[in-house]
Amino acid sequence: MVQYLQKMIPNKELLQERLAAVIHRLREQGYRLTPQRMAIVQAVLESPDHPSAEEIYQLVSAVFPMISLATVYKTLEVLKDLGEVVELPVEGRTRYDGNLQPHIHLICERCHTVIDWSDGAISFPEEAITASGFRPHHYRLEVHGLCPRCVAETSAPAPTDRAP
Amino acid sequence: MVQYLQKMIPNKELLQERLAAVIHRLREQGYRLTPQRMAIVQAVLESPDHPSAEEIYQLVSAVFPMISLATVYKTLEVLKDLGEVVELPVEGRTRYDGNLQPHIHLICERCHTVIDWSDGAISFPEEAITASGFRPHHYRLEVHGLCPRCVAETSAPAPTDRAP
DNA sequence: CTGTGTGCAAATTATTTGCAACCCT
DNA sequence: AGGGTTGCAAATAATTTGCACACAG
Numbered sequence: 263m264v265q266y267l268q269k270m271i272p273n274k275e276l277l278q279e280r281l282a283a284v285i286h287r288l289r290e291q292g293y294r295l296t297p298q299r300m301a302i303v304q305a306v307l308e309s310p311d312h313p314s315a316e317e318i319y320q321l322v323s324a325v326f327p328m329i330s331l332a333t334v335y336k337t338l339e340v341l342k343d344l345g346e347v348v349e350l351p352v353e354g355r356t357r358y359d360g361n362l363q364p365h366i367h368l369i370c371e372r373c374h375t376v377i378d379w380s381d382g383a384i385s386f387p388e389e390a391i392t393a394s395g396f397r398p399h400h401y402r403l404e405v406h407g408l409c410p411r412c413v414a415e416t417s418a419p420a421p422t423d424r425a426p
Numbered sequence: 427m428v429q430y431l432q433k434m435i436p437n438k439e440l441l442q443e444r445l446a447a448v449i450h451r452l453r454e455q456g457y458r459l460t461p462q463r464m465a466i467v468q469a470v471l472e473s474p475d476h477p478s479a480e481e482i483y484q485l486v487s488a489v490f491p492m493i494s495l496a497t498v499y500k501t502l503e504v505l506k507d508l509g510e511v512v513e514l515p516v517e518g519r520t521r522y523d524g525n526l527q528p529h530i531h532l533i534c535e536r537c538h539t540v541i542d543w544s545d546g547a548i549s550f551p552e553e554a555i556t557a558s559g560f561r562p563h564h565y566r567l568e569v570h571g572l573c574p575r576c577v578a579e580t581s582a583p584a585p586t587d588r589a590p
Numbered sequence: 591c592t593g594t595g596t597g598c599a600a601a602t603t604a605t606t607t608g609c610a611a612c613c614c615t
Numbered sequence: 616a617g618g619g620t621t622g623c624a625a626a627t628a629a630t631t632t633g634c635a636c637a638c639a640g
Binding site for chain 2: 628629630631632638639640
């Protein structure tokens, strides 16, 4: 469990580096560095929870009471266009991932937590796919199931879980 | 192109078998076999396009003009609960996949076509994930990129709809 | 018969957009 | 100074829900 947290949350130095890189990237591309943007970028990068726009809005609101949800959406779109965050649709809502390293998403079907898993190799017939004429850009591997916490909480299964 | 279609579309016998299996499953679980449901199940299983609810609605409407979109959603939910179809979110819309075999989704970022790729092995550190306490149920591998058609057309005007 | 399923419409939820005022650069 | 950016509100878009009637079992 502690190992999860270590996997999920990069240390402070890495966060600072990444934050600086994104800020630099925004400036370099001619985007204005408003306080709102800085706060949103920071919230996305620092949150290990793959937050939704609404959740980012809540996080930023704590420091920036006047911010609007529309601004959050617009900034997330900018970050997405720059390739600095990736969208992750979970149960009908879009969540955001600022982790650019290839990794697996462990998605809990019960509590909808998303855990980043970065250890071990992933392989699939990429050459054959490329040979077919498809041009891969990036891939995403999601493992759906139950997180450890929910495994524990469902070990005594309720008898009333099926109803036609 | 034709090779894709062969990969994507199971032959008629397999479709019939699968259709019968799902029908049987519905009956067995106590669901009523209404003509609407039959038509929706058939549409999902026979469409190789990973259709959205709206598209399934259009397909079924051709034969069943009085059907409602709500009924389509409700039936899809039943099929999802039974595990007979899987949801596939693409660019903010939920699409449905009746192919239960493990396979890769090749998703075109330009025309949003989804191609099923069933050849070759997929591997990832499933044991380590399981050992961590996470209980995997199923996984999904998406390869995002450009489909052959869109690779060829990258200098042509973008289409407004998915490729046929 | 009995209650599940259907169809319609209204409600909900997520996201986008138009626009006037604002403020980085 | 000037155009990108913000915040508000209204507009879309997708999906869900409530309810009266229909029909499968």
